[in-house]
Amino acid sequence: MILARGLRKSFGDFEAVKGIDVDVRRGEAFGFLGPNGAGKSSTMRMVAAVSPVSGGELRILGMDPAVDGPSIRARVGVCPQEDTLDTELTVRDNLYVYGRYFGLPRKEVRSRVDELLEFVQLTEKSGSMVEDLSGGMKRRLTIARSLINRPDVLLLDEPTTGLDPQARHVVWDRLFRLKQQGVTLVLTTHYMDEAEQLCDRLVVMDKGVIVAEGSPLELIRAHSTREVAELRFGVGEHDAIAEKVSDLGDRVEVLPDRLLVYSEDGEEVIAKVHERGLQPAAVLVRRSTLEDVFLRLTGRTLVD
Amino acid sequence: MAALDPPQAPGLSTAPTNLLSGAARLFDYWAILYKRTWKGSAISSFVTPLLYVVAMGVLLGGFIKGDPAKLDGATSYLAFVAPGMVAAQAMTTVFGEVTYPVMGMIKWNKSYFGMIASPLAVSEVILAHLGFVIFRVATTCAVFLAVMAPFGVFTSVAGVFAAFFVQLLIGAAFATPIYAFTAGLKDESAFSLVFRLGMIPLFLFSGAFFPISNLSRWMEALATVTPLWHGVDLTRMLTLGEVDWPLAAVHVAYLVTLTLAGWFWAVRRLSRRMVS
Numbered sequence: 001m002i003l004a005r006g007l008r009k010s011f012g013d014f015e016a017v018k019g020i021d022v023d024v025r026r027g028e029a030f031g032f033l034g035p036n037g038a039g040k041s042s043t044m045r046m047v048a049a050v051s052p053v054s055g056g057e058l059r060i061l062g063m064d065p066a067v068d069g070p071s072i073r074a075r076v077g078v079c080p081q082e083d084t085l086d087t088e089l090t091v092r093d094n095l096y097v098y099g100r101y102f103g104l105p106r107k108e109v110r111s112r113v114d115e116l117l118e119f120v121q122l123t124e125k126s127g128s129m130v131e132d133l134s135g136g137m138k139r140r141l142t143i144a145r146s147l148i149n150r151p152d153v154l155l156l157d158e159p160t161t162g163l164d165p166q167a168r169h170v171v172w173d174r175l176f177r178l179k180q181q182g183v184t185l186v187l188t189t190h191y192m193d194e195a196e197q198l199c200d201r202l203v204v205m206d207k208g209v210i211v212a213e214g215s216p217l218e219l220i221r222a223h224s225t226r227e228v229a230e231l232r233f234g235v236g237e238h239d240a241i242a243e244k245v246s247d248l249g250d251r252v253e254v255l256p257d258r259l260l261v262y263s264e265d266g267e268e269v270i271a272k273v274h275e276r277g278l279q280p281a282a283v284l285v286r287r288s289t290l291e292d293v294f295l296r297l298t299g300r301t302l303v304d
Numbered sequence: 305m306a307a308l309d310p311p312q313a314p315g316l317s318t319a320p321t322n323l324l325s326g327a328a329r330l331f332d333y334w335a336i337l338y339k340r341t342w343k344g345s346a347i348s349s350f351v352t353p354l355l356y357v358v359a360m361g362v363l364l365g366g367f368i369k370g371d372p373a374k375l376d377g378a379t380s381y382l383a384f385v386a387p388g389m390v391a392a393q394a395m396t397t398v399f400g401e402v403t404y405p406v407m408g409m410i411k412w413n414k415s416y417f418g419m420i421a422s423p424l425a426v427s428e429v430i431l432a433h434l435g436f437v438i439f440r441v442a443t444t445c446a447v448f449l450a451v452m453a454p455f456g457v458f459t460s461v462a463g464v465f466a467a468f469f470v471q472l473l474i475g476a477a478f479a480t481p482i483y484a485f486t487a488g489l490k491d492e493s494a495f496s497l498v499f500r501l502g503m504i505p506l507f508l509f510s511g512a513f514f515p516i517s518n519l520s521r522w523m524e525a526l527a528t529v530t531p532l533w534h535g536v537d538l539t540r541m542l543t544l545g546e547v548d549w550p551l552a553a554v555h556v557a558y559l560v561t562l563t564l565a566g567w568f569w570a571v572r573r574l575s576r577r578m579v580s
Binding site for chain 1: 422
């Protein structure tokens with residue numbers, strides 16, 4: 001569906017994407033995970049055929065965006081990071097006019113609009129103005145709009161950024177249903193839970209390059225331990241204590257507010273910490289997540 | 305839950321085959337937007353010309369007993385100023401339509417970005433928007449001409465219709481370059497200068513209200529290179545029924561050239577802004 005080889009994007013002297021290789025297969029949910037500024041959105045804009053490629057090769061549905069931009073855009077759905085809805089139109093009219101941009105006949109668009117309003121649970125809001133919708137509703141409307149052409153690939157740039165937890169879950173649920181229906185999803189996110197929940201496969205991006213690739217589980221297995229013991233001590237003590245516990249796990253990370261000890265058995269780590277007479281203010285044992293993978297690969301956290 | 309149909313066979317959702325077919329896909333967008341807003345502009349577009357005709361033409365004109373030879377052959381000041389006011393109205397309508405509204409679609413509600421994520425190209429988006437602007441000029445000027453008709457300022461029906469189409473050309477000649485200017489602006493702060501230093505001097509000194517021969521020599525020369533003077537003079541020839549054909553051809557050529565130059569500039573500037 002999407003193939004990139006040595007794909008690059010520069011803006012003047014700044015290189016946002018520094019040569020990445022990507023393969024997205026039909027029917028999978030593929031993610032770009034990385035912090036802000038990793039080059040995810042620049043990549044997505046090139047894939048959406050709205051931003052010219054600066055170097056390397058890119059094929060979307062077998063087509064070259066430099067040559068077949070409009071034909072590619074006819075067959076992908078784009079849910080941008082920032083809503084570009086028409087605030088002066090109603091919910092229904094937003095979907096309707098958008099369907100017309102794809103050359104769909106009026107009757108066909110009307111039936112799709114009804115279907116999509118139902119799908120994103122906005123049927124009752126169909127006559128409302130966009131500016132009266134909540135953030136979550138706007139996002140769902142944007143997702144519905146991106147589906148009006150029944151795309152072969154749906155591109156979602158940070159689909160839940162800025163939404164409250166409940167609204168995020170509603171969006172995830174809808175995306176999960178799309179995935180079950182066989183729609184190919186490509187999404188960028190800086191939320192590791194989003195990537196874990198939705199992606200079959202993902203690449204971890206940092207500073208314009210791909211630093212790891214695989215399924216969420218594969219990445220965690222390859223780059224982290226099964227469990228993590230989080231230890232919280234007093235402010236400023238973490239560096240000193242890290243040395244005292246460094247032998248208890250595969251590795252120890254020092255964060256501003258806590259220590260992370262990576263080990264197969266977190267409870268055992270905690271027990272040994274206490275045996276050594278250390279008194280953490282708070283402890284937590286959890287499974288490794290993609291956040292840990294990212295920390296391992298880049299030395300930084302995803303959300304600063 | 306409604307089950308969505310699987311991705312379709314390619315063919316139903318397509319890329320436009322040419323500039324016009326692409327722009328035509330935006331027809332419903334502009335039609336729906338206009339349906340929502342036309343009532344607000346309808347009353348003012350009827351009342352404004354009436355106020356102008358009464359104030360400038362009838363009341364002010366009542367004090368002016370010009371020699372027809374000095375009024376481009378008009379038998380009264382009202383007959384002289386009427387075509388000037390129509391042309392000026394075509395211009396001011398365009399200034400309103402391609403400044404703040406265009407900035408809004410690029411920067412504030414970002415509607416253009418939604419449009420170009422579809423198969424539509426930047427040039428198609430611009431053409432559709434300009435098409436709407438010309439439609440606004442057409443409705444405004446049609447009302448203006450209709451309001452003036454009872455005042456007996458037109459000499460022939462054919463002349464009025466020809467003058468109407470000239471208004472569309474004047475509209476296009478202003479629309480494309482100002483659109484292009486707006487397309488590259490970072491914010492709206494330049495608009496007040498555009499209105500004060502661009503639109504108002506053009507409005508006052510392009511021969512709409514008095515013959516430009518009244519101006520000093522260098523100002524008269526300056527006036528003859530402004531687009532509104534070409535539009536006013538052409539409109540006046542048609543409503544007064546005294547057409548100087550070679551000069552009319554120059555006016556048309558000037559306005560067409562400006563339209564085309566503005567068009568290419570607009571496509572270039574907006575593409576640069578949006579496709580990066």
